[in-house]
Amino acid sequence: MDAFSALADPIRRDLLVRLAAGPARVVDLAGHHAVSRPAISKHLRLLTLAGLTTAEDRGRERHYRLDRAGLTPIQELLAALAPAPPFTERDLDGLELEVRRTGRDRRATEADAAATIAEETA
Amino acid sequence: MDAFSALADPIRRDLLVRLAAGPARVVDLAGHHAVSRPAISKHLRLLTLAGLTTAEDRGRERHYRLDRAGLTPIQELLAALAPAPPFTERDLDGLELEVRRTGRDRRATEADAAATIAEETA
DNA sequence: ACTATTGGTAACCGATCGGATACCAATAGT
DNA sequence: ACTATTGGTATCCGATCGGTTACCAATAGT
Numbered sequence: 205m206d207a208f209s210a211l212a213d214p215i216r217r218d219l220l221v222r223l224a225a226g227p228a229r230v231v232d233l234a235g236h237h238a239v240s241r242p243a244i245s246k247h248l249r250l251l252t253l254a255g256l257t258t259a260e261d262r263g264r265e266r267h268y269r270l271d272r273a274g275l276t277p278i279q280e281l282l283a284a285l286a287p288a289p290p291f292t293e294r295d296l297d298g299l300e301l302e303v304r305r306t307g308r309d310r311r312a313t314e315a316d317a318a319a320t321i322a323e324e325t326a
Numbered sequence: 327m328d329a330f331s332a333l334a335d336p337i338r339r340d341l342l343v344r345l346a347a348g349p350a351r352v353v354d355l356a357g358h359h360a361v362s363r364p365a366i367s368k369h370l371r372l373l374t375l376a377g378l379t380t381a382e383d384r385g386r387e388r389h390y391r392l393d394r395a396g397l398t399p400i401q402e403l404l405a406a407l408a409p410a411p412p413f414t415e416r417d418l419d420g421l422e423l424e425v426r427r428t429g430r431d432r433r434a435t436e437a438d439a440a441a442t443i444a445e446e447t448a
Numbered sequence: 449a450c451t452a453t454t455g456g457t458a459a460c461c462g463a464t465c466g467g468a469t470a471c472c473a474a475t476a477g478t
Numbered sequence: 479a480c481t482a483t484t485g486g487t488a489t490c491c492g493a494t495c496g497g498t499t500a501c502c503a504a505t506a507g508t
Binding site for chain 2: 272284
Binding site: 351 | 483
């Protein structure tokens with residue numbers, strides 16, 4: 205089972221979103237869905253085969269964890285289909301935060317775009 | 327049919343990648359696959375229902391085109407599962423190109439991360 | 449020791465999927 | 479007008495999918 209087919213089911217997508225908040229046991233995950241526990245078990249096994257989750261046995265419990273590395277095939281397809289612009293507004297916001305964190309006192313001319321981005325508002 | 331299920335089939339993914347290079351007719355797309363032409367037709371109809379492609383009739387031909395807007399559900403899921411860092415190396419590369427394009431003569435100290443990024447190598 | 453909890457597996461079922469073949473409609477070329 | 483090209487639709491088929499119930503193994507709690 206590949207990652208794409210794994211994402212095709214809405215229950216499996218929901219499981220992944222829940223696991224994004226942290227590891228969880230099967231019963232906890234099953235509690236949020238109308239389907240039976242074995243059905244959730246099957247979904248989790250499938251997600252693990254797809255490389256999207258990992259499982260760790262802790263006593264009688266099994267803790268499932270999101271494995272973000274399994275998402276790369278999807279990210280690669282999106283990159284092939286939706287070529288990203290040089291940088292986005294999001295990137296600029298992130299950059300500004302980073303500069304605010306690492307920056308020191310410096311001056312910038314308004315003619316310089318990069319300096320304007322980096323300028324501290326304080 | 328939702329976008330996730332649409333991406334679950336490798337032939338459909340290949341069709342989308344080919345359409346990313348520009349619109350194409352059914353026969354052209356079918357020529358690259360071992361399956362029959364009606365099978366390709368079905369895939370294309372499904373992709374259109376999923377909002378991933380659009381079709382335009384031109385005489386007896388039908389031109390299919392990639393509709394990138396249909397990718398947003400997938401992008402949103404990825405964003406929910408793989409929270410992006412403040413900025414990535416990719417962003418820095420893009421930023422550097424942009425600064426090289428708009429930047430003027432300016433000096434930068436090596437203690438300033440943003441300035442280092444923006445520094446022109448020339 | 450007994451019991452409850454956790455969770456995987458097996459067997460089965462109906463629905464859906466992906467494919468083929470056969471057929472038809474419409475446009476283009478001669 | 480005839481013919482070729484393009485492409486959708488219909489019908490059927492086997493395989494897979496997602497779900498259930500029933501069952502079993504193992505650990506934890508008393």
